[in-house]
Amino acid sequence: MDATRKQLESNIWKYLLYEISHRRHFIPILAIYFLTLPNTTAHQIGIYAGLGYLASFLFEIPSGYIADRIGHKKTLVIEKILMTLGLVAFVLANSLPLFIVGSVLMSVGFSFHSGTGSAFMHNTLTALRREKEYTKVMSKLLANVSIVSAILVALLPFTTTISIKIPLIINIVFDIMGLFVVLSLTPPPQQFAAAPEKFSNLIKTIHRAAKPGFYMIAIFIGILGGYMFGVGPFRVPYLEVLGLPIIYVGLVMSLSRVFWFLIGHNAHVLEEKIGVKRLLQWDVIIFPSLFLLTTLFTNPYIVGTIFALITGYFWGRRQIIINHFFASCITDARYKATMVSVANQIQTIFQFVVAFSIGYVMNVSYRLGFMVTAGSLFVVLLNFVPALKRIK
Structure with missing residues (x-):
């Protein structure tokens, strides 16, 4: 060696x-x-x-x-x-x-x-x-x-x-x-370095480096991530309203990392046995269902555990999607960071939209806000089901 x-x-x-x-x-x-x-x-x-x-x-x-x-x-x-x-x-x-x-x-x-x-x-x-x-x-x-x-x-x-x-x-x-x-x-070796070009060509570079399926998946996970982070600031206040002592908030966050650890260590098994296509199809059901579950219980420890599971699952399976981006959605391997940043930018846009729109509902009731989160997320993701079937 x-x-x-x-x-x-x-x-x-x-x-x-x-x-x-x-x-x-x-x-x-x-x-x-x-x-x-x-x-x-x-x-x-x-x-x-x-x-x-x-x-x-x-x-x-x-x-x-x-x-x-x-x-x-x-x-x-x-x-x-x-x-x-x-x-x-x-x-x-x-x-x-x-x-x-x-x-x-x-x-x-x-x-x-x-x-x-x-x-x-x-x-x-x-x-x-x-x-x-x-x-x-x-x-x-x-x-x-x-x-x-x-x-x-x-x-x-x-x-x-x-x-x-x-x-x-x-x-x-x-x-x-x-x-x-x-x-x-x-x-790594120089073959991964991007070719010199004017910064003004950024849009052309993105268009050239994206395969046809890139934007569909980028928008799908952008919406999902936008909901995740858009309602994130409301989780702790909701748990406090349910009666969770503030000292235990850190433990809820720690529990999410434990779920991340367990799922992350088995992500490659999910990729091999299920594949990214079926994984994203399952996401249409899994995330809205978990958000809905947070509104069906009044015990803050149960709700906190569900929030921890949502976060742990989201991050634990993320590298499966990133790997699919690199392997199947990008034509030019020299622009990997650029294309992942495009997907993250899409997520940021949806995060703003979700935070401001659902934020109004949260002011009325946190429980109602998370019900609206679950319902609207399911309706939006459901529109992607036909496109997800075309993933190879």
Whole structure:
């Protein structure tokens, strides 16, 4: 085994460490930390979060294109620097402006990660002639990351008793370690580099790199992801209304990582036995049904477990879909990050639509809101059933 192959194989365990450093374990307490600062209000949470969402939206596709142009490793280095600076801004913040800076930097960092990591690892496995193992390798890798994340999230209530800044400082340490890990990655051979061309040709590049089935699947999973993240902010308030003590919110999040771990470790079996076509067809039933179940129980622990299952299943099976994108939906392998970013951008659009539209219903009743979520998601996804039958 030559040195280059050993270096490429080391990318797998290094990427595991990188993904651990990428997780933002402090997110559940970020708004609480913000409100401890002088002269801050709950309304301002929407300001810094909204500007962060806007930055993510604007940079989503360009960041993927840049990654394919300058190299995925370089882009991951940029991502780690942005994430670290964003965290430093949060820790140093004493008012809204620095929180806005932190939110924007973190959101842009997420954009540079989106699609880039998957493309880098797919190219690595392709160079090792193990591309058929992509789902198995990546699903297990990210499943293991989810368990580490579950432990760190569960520890949040204990670390915040020392100082509410401690979780952020821990993440800064992780980010610095992650930066050194990324710098040690070995880029796959040059054949995966995108050809030099003007940035103005981005739309033409996307059109050229997309196979006919790309947009159908991208819109389908975009709608599904849009619903997942669009109603995400309403889950904790709903659980609190049902009577879940706030201290157990972290445990619900940790449980979702446990489900992710279990499903992720068996994702390759789902891919082999069921296939992406049947998996997406099942999604038409599974996700609306699970959302509906959250409205049929009043026990917050049962509802919290269902929410955890929804999240764990969504992320646990995700690499099956990403692998299908790379293998069957993209004509030009040099633009993998770009095309995944396109799919993520579609998801972001639907996320905005869902959050604003169903948000009005949530103001009336959380239970009614999740009923509308289940019903509307089923009706929308049902329209894709004929198209899903054409997947090979």
